[in-house]
Amino acid sequence: MPRPRRHPAHQPPPRIPRRRPRLEPVFAAADTAFMRRALRLAGRGRGRTSPNPMVGAILVKRGRILGRGWHRQAGGPHAEIEALRDAQAHGQTAAGATLYVSLEPCCTHGRTPPCTAALIAAGVARVVAATVDPNPAHRGRGFRRLARAGIAVRTGLLAPEANRLNEAFNHWICHRTPWVTLKVAMTLDGKLATAAGESRWITGPRARRYAMRLRAETDALVVGINTVRADDPRLTVRPAPGSPRDRTRPGPYRVILDSHARTPLTARVVTDAAAARTIVVATRHAPARRVAALRRRVSVWIAPARGGRVSLRWVLRRLGAMGVVSALVEGGGEVHAAFLARRLAHRIAFFFAPKVLGGRQARKAVGGQGASGWAEVVAVEEGRWQRLGPDWLLTGRVAAA
Secondary structure: OOOOOOOHHHOOOOOOOOOOOOOOOOOOHHHHHHHHHHHHHHHHHOOOOOOOOOOEEEEEEOOEEEEEEEOOOOOOOOHHHHHHHHHHHOOOOOOOOEEEEOOOOOOOOOOOOOHHHHHHHHOOOEEEEOOOOOOOOOOOHHHHHHHHOOOEEEEOOOHHHHHHHOHHHHHHHHHOOOEEEEEEEEEOOOEEEOOOOOOOOOOOHHHHHHHHHHHHOOOEEEEEHHHHHHHOOOOOOOOOOOOOOOOOOOOOEEEEEOOOOOOOOOOHHHHOOOHHHEEEEEOOOOOHHHHHHHHOOOEEEEOOEEOOEEOHHHHHHHHHHOOOOEEEEOOOHHHHHHHHHOOOOOEEEEEEEOOOOOOOOOEEOOOOOOOOOHHHOOOEEEEEEEEEOOEEEEEEEEOOO
């Protein structure tokens, strides 16, 4: 007897082979390649653009580069404008082109006109940006202005690289205090000078040239009074191969933490040609006659005291208000300890010479009271080692408390 046929409604659905959906890349390989070039261009402005960010831009049509540009110095044309002008200088039109830029184009009128207006007028069809403007007041406004004009906008390509490039600016624009790097040259056992104060030279020429580059890239150098009295440093940017410091731009501010105004009137930072950019930070405990004598030669700030010493937070806030985006702290051991203990340093640049000094009285790279337990230890993240001749450089980010 034949089996009754089941109603179609009770039949299982036919099996359809499951195929993994094909995901198109968010950005094409060509987009990534052009953005890397834009980031390299942005880096050419290192040490020259503060208090503005470093930005690079490339104008491309049908896979061919029409123009290149980067922000060369504060107050000058932005990278987008430089790229448009470069294309025009080569007889190229930007109409229908794609602009690759490392930061969201500005839409406000500051020292220069808004870049969004220039891009719209030029007929750019597409903008690919690495990151948005970190300024909360402007964040995303440039993109929205471009989109309203019919320009396709994509963002987020190589964002981590772009953010690292401008980490100092990003911090300053949001917090209005400088991005602080601790720079120390020391022996393997963590000593930066003998008991008698002798410290020249712990590291070799190549490491010292690299340290000079760090100075050239910063807006302010910060040292303690003991360093000034022991070493009488110049705290200037001396010419070195690869140094980005533009001769037309003044050197970094020289900030001396000196609670009792003990800076010698014969010190180089007080008597040289750059004395106008020296700031001695004292407290109300400093003798009035010493303050008056110093004020005849350099700037003197009277800061609130914290435990008898200058309030570092107050100093950083005042520097930030002056447009100081980055600060390089160069000593000595007590100053280093204070910045680390208060979590006011953001990065370290520790140069290690292959030497062992020893000695209980030798000066430590980091002094202070130290951590009372492992919970208070200052950790360093994203550490990177680099060989500089016979010496080693460790860079990294100071972890949040």
